[in-house]
Structures are given as C-alpha cells and as structure tokens.
Amino acid sequence: MKRKATINDVAREAGVSKGLVSFALNDRPGVSTETRDRILTVARELDYQPSVSARSLSTRSSYAVGLVIARDPDILGADPFFPSFIAGVERALLTEGQALVLSVVGDDEHEAAAYQRLAADARVDGVFLTDLRHDDPRIPLLQRLGMPAVTLGHPETSGSEPADAPYPAVSLDDTPGVVAAVQHLIDLGHRRIAHVIGPRRMLHATRRNAAFVDTLRAAGLPTDLVVETDFTAAQGASATEHLLDLADRPTAIVFGNDPMAIAAIGVAHERGLRLPDDLSITGFDDSELARFVYPSLTSVRTDPLLWGEAAARTLLRLTTTGHADDVDLEPARVITRASTGPVRA
Amino acid sequence: MKRKATINDVAREAGVSKGLVSFALNDRPGVSTETRDRILTVARELDYQPSVSARSLSTRSSYAVGLVIARDPDILGADPFFPSFIAGVERALLTEGQALVLSVVGDDEHEAAAYQRLAADARVDGVFLTDLRHDDPRIPLLQRLGMPAVTLGHPETSGSEPADAPYPAVSLDDTPGVVAAVQHLIDLGHRRIAHVIGPRRMLHATRRNAAFVDTLRAAGLPTDLVVETDFTAAQGASATEHLLDLADRPTAIVFGNDPMAIAAIGVAHERGLRLPDDLSITGFDDSELARFVYPSLTSVRTDPLLWGEAAARTLLRLTTTGHADDVDLEPARVITRASTGPVRA
DNA sequence: CTGAAAGCGCTTACAG
DNA sequence: CTGAAAGCGCTTACAG
Numbered sequence: 131m132k133r134k135a136t137i138n139d140v141a142r143e144a145g146v147s148k149g150l151v152s153f154a155l156n157d158r159p160g161v162s163t164e165t166r167d168r169i170l171t172v173a174r175e176l177d178y179q180p181s182v183s184a185r186s187l188s189t190r191s192s193y194a195v196g197l198v199i200a201r202d203p204d205i206l207g208a209d210p211f212f213p214s215f216i217a218g219v220e221r222a223l224l225t226e227g228q229a230l231v232l233s234v235v236g237d238d239e240h241e242a243a244a245y246q247r248l249a250a251d252a253r254v255d256g257v258f259l260t261d262l263r264h265d266d267p268r269i270p271l272l273q274r275l276g277m278p279a280v281t282l283g284h285p286e287t288s289g290s291e292p293a294d295a296p297y298p299a300v301s302l303d304d305t306p307g308v309v310a311a312v313q314h315l316i317d318l319g320h321r322r323i324a325h326v327i328g329p330r331r332m333l334h335a336t337r338r339n340a341a342f343v344d345t346l347r348a349a350g351l352p353t354d355l356v357v358e359t360d361f362t363a364a365q366g367a368s369a370t371e372h373l374l375d376l377a378d379r380p381t382a383i384v385f386g387n388d389p390m391a392i393a394a395i396g397v398a399h400e401r402g403l404r405l406p407d408d409l410s411i412t413g414f415d416d417s418e419l420a421r422f423v424y425p426s427l428t429s430v431r432t433d434p435l436l437w438g439e440a441a442a443r444t445l446l447r448l449t450t451t452g453h454a455d456d457v458d459l460e461p462a463r464v465i466t467r468a469s470t471g472p473v474r475a
Numbered sequence: 476m477k478r479k480a481t482i483n484d485v486a487r488e489a490g491v492s493k494g495l496v497s498f499a500l501n502d503r504p505g506v507s508t509e510t511r512d513r514i515l516t517v518a519r520e521l522d523y524q525p526s527v528s529a530r531s532l533s534t535r536s537s538y539a540v541g542l543v544i545a546r547d548p549d550i551l552g553a554d555p556f557f558p559s560f561i562a563g564v565e566r567a568l569l570t571e572g573q574a575l576v577l578s579v580v581g582d583d584e585h586e587a588a589a590y591q592r593l594a595a596d597a598r599v600d601g602v603f604l605t606d607l608r609h610d611d612p613r614i615p616l617l618q619r620l621g622m623p624a625v626t627l628g629h630p631e632t633s634g635s636e637p638a639d640a641p642y643p644a645v646s647l648d649d650t651p652g653v654v655a656a657v658q659h660l661i662d663l664g665h666r667r668i669a670h671v672i673g674p675r676r677m678l679h680a681t682r683r684n685a686a687f688v689d690t691l692r693a694a695g696l697p698t699d700l701v702v703e704t705d706f707t708a709a710q711g712a713s714a715t716e717h718l719l720d721l722a723d724r725p726t727a728i729v730f731g732n733d734p735m736a737i738a739a740i741g742v743a744h745e746r747g748l749r750l751p752d753d754l755s756i757t758g759f760d761d762s763e764l765a766r767f768v769y770p771s772l773t774s775v776r777t778d779p780l781l782w783g784e785a786a787a788r789t790l791l792r793l794t795t796t797g798h799a800d801d802v803d804l805e806p807a808r809v810i811t812r813a814s815t816g817p818v819r820a
Numbered sequence: 821c822t823g824a825a826a827g828c829g830c831t832t833a834c835a836g
Numbered sequence: 837c838t839g840a841a842a843g844c845g846c847t848t849a850c851a852g
Contacts, residue, residue: 186531210549
C-alpha cells in the first residue's frame with residue numbers, strides 16, 4: 131500500500147502552490163484555465179483524494195449527516211420504514227461524497243445524549259428528524275446546539291406564536307391514504323370501524339387518527355374505537371383481542387402499521403374468524419409481506435425510499451447553502467387487497 | 476452558542492502547555508498527579524471536548540467504524556437481522572466515543588465502491604463483514620485497502636493453503652438450530668422435508684443447508700428438496716408454490732428466514748391447506764412477528780443484538796490494540812410453536 | 821516532570 | 837492570475 135497522495139504532492143508535481151491546487155479542485159474563481167487543467171490532470175494521475183479530516187478541521191464541517199433512531203430494536207426490526215428510508219438517503223449521499231452516521235438508541239432518554247454527542251464531536255453537519263412528536267424536545271435541543279436539520283413532515287407550530295418552522299420540512303402526506311382506506315371500508319358497508327394507532331406523542335399518530343375520525347364523522351359513524359399502541363406486533367395483537375371482546379365489536383380495524391395488522395390477522399384466525407367476511411383489516415406502510423400474508427393485506431403505501439432521497443437532498447442543500455425549501459412528495463394512497471371486503475349482511 | 480473550548484483554552488487556564496494537556500487527557504505517563512488533576516478539573520469546568528477531526532488528522536484514525544450492507548431495500552426492510560445487529564453495535568460504541576458510519580448499497584456492484592470510499596476518505600478505522608460469501612471478494616479488497624475488519628462467522632480458508640484467517644471472527648453457530656429444527660420435524664414423523672435457502676453464494680446458506688442435509692441423511696431420509704431464493708417473501712412464496720405442486724410434495728418446509736416462512740403460511744392457506752396438519756413450516760431469525768402469525772411460527776433463534784455488541788467490541792479491540800481474539804457466542808436454537816406438528820397419518 | 825515546536829493536510833485571507 | 841503564510845486543534849518526538 132503506497133502512501134496516499136496529498137495536496138503537497140499534487141502542488142509539487144504541477145509546479146504550483148498548494149493553495150492554488152485547493153482553489154482549482156474546489157472550482158474557485160481565479161485560476162487560469164490552463165493551470166486548472168494541469169492541476170486536475172496531475173491530481174487524477176496521482177489518484178489524489180483530499181483528506182476528509184484535514185478538510186473538516188479547516189472548514190469546520192464534517193461532510194456527513196446524522197440519523198438518530200429512538201426505537202426499541204424489536205420494533206425497528208419489524209418496521210420496514212427505516213431500512214428503506216436509509217437506502218434512499220444513501221442514494222442521495224453517494225454522489226455527494228457524504229457519509230451517513232447512524233445512531234440507534236433504545237429510548238428517548240438516550241436520544242438527547244446522542245444528538246449532543248453528534249454535535250460536540252462535530253460528527254455531522256446536519257440531521258434528519260423522523261417520527262416528529264408533539265412539542266418535540268429535539269427541536270429546541272437542536273437549535274441550542276446550532277445543528278441544522280430537516281424534519282419529516284411539518285412540526286407543530288408552537289402554541290400561540292405562528293412561529294415559522296425552524297427547519298425545512300420534507301413531507302409525504304399520509305392523510306389521503308388513511309381517508310381512502312376508511313372510505314373504502316365505509317363503501318364496503320362497515321359501520322363499526324376501529325383504529326389501532328401508534329404512540330399518541332407522535333404527530334403522525336394523531337394526524338392519521340384525525341383523518342380517521344373526520345372521515346367517519348362525515349359519514350355519520352361513531353368514532354369511539356381508538357386504541358393506542360407502541361407499534362409492536364405484540365400490542366397490535368392485544369389491541370385486536372380487546373376490540374374483538376367488545377360487545378359491540380368492530381367489523382373492520384385500521385392499523386397504524388403492517389406488523390400490527392399481520393398480528394391481527396393471526397388473532398382473528400386463532401378465534402376462528404374468517405377474513406374478510408367476519409373482519410376486515412388494513413395496514414400501513416405496504417411492506418413486502420403485505421402481499422403474501424393470507425388474506426393479502428390492504429395497506430396504505432408511502433414511499434420511504436423516495437422520502438429518504440428527498441430528505442437527504444434537502445439536508446445537503448441546507449448545510450451547503452444555508453437554505454432549503456420545503457418539499458412535498460406524492461401523498462400516500464391505499465392499496466386494496468383481500469383483507470378487506472363487504473360487511474356480512 | 477458560545478465557542479467550544481479548545482485544548483489551548485484548557486492549557487492557558489491550567490497554566491501548562493497544550494502538550495501536557497494532551498498527555499493528561501490521554502492518560503499518558505509522565506504527568507504528575509497534581510498537575511493531571513488540575514488539568515482534568517479545568518477541562519471539566521470548561522466542558523472541554525477534544526475535536527474529533529483534529530485528533531483524526533493527527534492520529535490518522537477516525538474513531539468510527541463502518542457497516543456496508545449490500546441488500547435490496549425491500550429485503551432489508553423485511554429482515555429484522557440488521558436493525559437488531561446495529562442496535563447491538565451502537566450499544567458497544569456508545570461508551571467508547573465511537574460512531575457508526577452506515578452505507579446501504581443496493582447490490583454487490585456498488586459494494587466495492589462503498590468500501591473504497593470509506594477507505595479513501597478514512598471515514599472509518601474498521602468495518603464489519605456480514606453475510607460472508609464463498610471466495611468473498613471483500614476480503615482481498617479490504618486487505619488491499621489495509622482496512623481492519625471483523626467477520627461474522629469464519630470465512631472459508633482459501634483453497635489449498637490452510638491460510639490463517641486474516642480477520643478475527645465473531646461467530647454464532649447456526650448449525651445446532653437448523654439441526655434441532657430438522658430433528659424436531661423428523662421426530663414428528665416427517666419424511667419429506669424441504670429446505671428453502673437464501674442465496675447459495677452466502678456461506679451461511681450453504682452451511683445451514685449442509686446441516687439440513689446431514690441431519691436428514693443420518694435419519695436415512697431423502698435430501699433432494701432444496702430451493703434457493705434471494706430471501707424475499709416473494710421468492711419464499713414461489714418456492715412454496717413450486718414445492719406444493721410436486722407430485723411427491725413435502726409435508727414440512729424449513730425456511731431460511733421468517734418473512735419467507737410467513738409468506739409460505741399465506742400460500743398454504745390460500746390453497747386451503749391446514750397448518751400444521753397438512754404442512755409444517757419453520758422459519759429462521761425468530762422475529763417478533765413469528766409469535767403472532769397463525770399458526771405461530773416455529774423458528775430458529777439467534778441473537779443479533781448480542782452479536783452486534785460482540786462484533787463491535789471485537790472490532791474496537793482490533794483497531795485500538797492491533798489484535799483481537801475470535802469470539803464464539805451461544806449457538807442458535809429452535810423455538811417450537813404451532814406451525815410444526817405431527818405428520819398426518 | 822514539563823515546555824516549545826513541528827507536523828497532520830487541508831482552506832483562506834493577504835500580498836503581489 | 838499566483839505564491840507564501842497563517843490557521844484549524846490536536847499529537848508526539850525532542851530537549852531540558
């Protein structure tokens with residue numbers, strides 16, 4: 131393994147100062163075309179790769195972005211969102227010479243510490259804020275740390291002030307997907323429809339539930355069947371048990387993710403119910419498995435890959451130019467399959 | 476946001492040279508206890524955090540480790556292994572001030588480029604090698620790049636030479652789990668047992684299949700029913716279709732991961748088969764969903780969290796001391812549930 | 821036990 | 837258009 135070429139090697143070989151090499155390589159004005167070409171040629175010949183740590187020390191930026199995930203590993207493993215999201219992020223980073231620093235922390239408690247470490251060590255130039263929460267403590271924290279960020283979806287505008295959002299938001303509206311799923315069930319004749327949602331402190335859980343409630347209300351139907359969970363299959367199963375034990379049990383259940391919906395199918399089968407005749411079920415995420423369970427699962431499709439790509443592009447724009455506009459992606463839509471059907475007469 | 480304290484601030488405040496501060500902070504010998512204490516106190520007061528990029532530039536190490544995952548995002552999302560593995564890795568890194576750089580590439584083609592980038596940019600001090608393959612091209616690549624690594628499991632010792640492995644291996648033997656699963660099926664009276672495996676180029680796929688074949692042979696049973704897949708639920712489903720279409724169809728199928736096994740349950744139900752009366756099914760990974768599908772899935776449990784933690788500790792030991800011993804974790808074991816039962820008389 | 825200095829490999833005013 | 841120099845914040849021989 132030969133020693134890596136440095137900027138000094140390039141400068142010597144090209145017969146110029148290293149400052150000029152730096153200018154040429156970074157497309158700064160003030161280098162004659164001729165000199166620039168010579169420098170670039172030499173750099174290529176020597177297979178010169180600028181040292182990231184040296185650049186970082188000079189420029190005080192790390193050429194990396196961060197993602198902190200505060201979820202229990204079990205839930206993470208069951209939920210296909212993050213792997214796809216990350217793959218999308220990588221797709222955008224790859225061409226830009228940026229790296230992704232990932233931090234998985236079991237719970238919220240270690241979350242703040244993870245952001246602080248990332249900031250203190252200047253490991254990243256910005257972060258993604260996923261799973262936005264009500265009064266999200268991460269937003270003031272990141273502002274205090276001076277850490278740029280993009281949010282997935284719009285955070286709540288804080289209380290009284292019509293505070294302009296501190297960070298650009300990359301949004302994929304899930305409301306239309308939920309509305310379509312619920313309307314689909316209503317159209318099939320369902321009148322008792324339940325909603326098994328994720329943690330209420332997460333914005334998307336309450337937002338989706340609002341869409342659920344609004345759609346039922348508009349149809350003059352009751353909206354009392356809402357169960358909160360932690361997104362695990364385990365709680366999806368127990369929520370289903372609970373709902374099916376009700377005297378006035380639902381004929382359809384809308385779930386906040388696919389693993390819970392799949393667990394619900396298990397519970398229903400266990401009880402000898404026939405799907406969708408006795409019970410209709412919908413999921414959320416449209417994971418690969420949705421097509422292959424029995425009955426195949428009606429689910430709401432988002433596009434985490436595209437979301438990750440857009441979020442990464444936006445974050446890079448923000449960290450490099452200091453500004454980035456909000457981005458709105460195609461809204462979620464329902465994919466109907468065999469787990470939903472007409473209510474039994 | 477006040478400016479971060481630097482080593483110079485600490486030196487000035489403590490009335491010593493910055494070299495001495497560096498020595499004190501890094502527990503180097505040659506600093507009087509008294510001076511050391513004073514320096515540490517001042518550092519704490521100023522909330523001094525050494526700059527990672529400055530240290531990196533001086534020491535030529537990045538205080539980060541890397542993981543390159545070459546899998547299609549869909550498969551990644553369905554497979555709970557990596558999220559748990561990563562969570563385990565983080566657990567070990569957290570206390571060591573190390574970061575994890577993650578690179579997700581869709582296919583093998585971009586894999587080499589990812590490692591090269593990580594090395595060229597000196598982003599990481601070492602990497603994890605997961606999903607070991609036959610004649611794994613990453614091993615010579617990493618050796619050429621001079622990049623330390625730990626492997627999950629032992630790589631093949633190359634051809635003729637009894638080459639000592641280039642990297643420490645952290646292993647979790649999956650063989651006992653497969654043997655136990657197959658033996659469990661044999662004990663239940665199954666005589667036609669199929670194996671739906673992952674990509675043959677992956678060592679674990681062929682190793683597990685060897686365990687499968689050996690166990691059947693020892694019982695004097697046929698070993699002809701082996702189907703290779705890419706680990707997706709889609710191919711798990713089609714493999715199942717294929718096997719069930721056989722004239723002499725199996726009464727039990729062993730799957731290489733849970734998503735495929737769950738898809739198989741779907742296929743079986745679709746065909747009106749009863750489980751486990753008409754068909755027994757086992758998975759691999761024991762993902763959260765395994766307990767909640769119907770019938771609940773017999774699966775082989777590994778411990779990706781522990782594996783990640785052990786792998787990270789080993790990698791850090793290697794990058795800091797230059798040597799690390801192999802580690803053997805508790806082998807995999809079968810968790811029997813309702814998807815396996817006696818063969819119908 | 822402690823200090824002064826060089827060096828890691830870049831970027832960026834400042835002169836010319 | 838180009839060069840010489842300082843500086844980013846550390847570590848590490850080298851003197852004393």
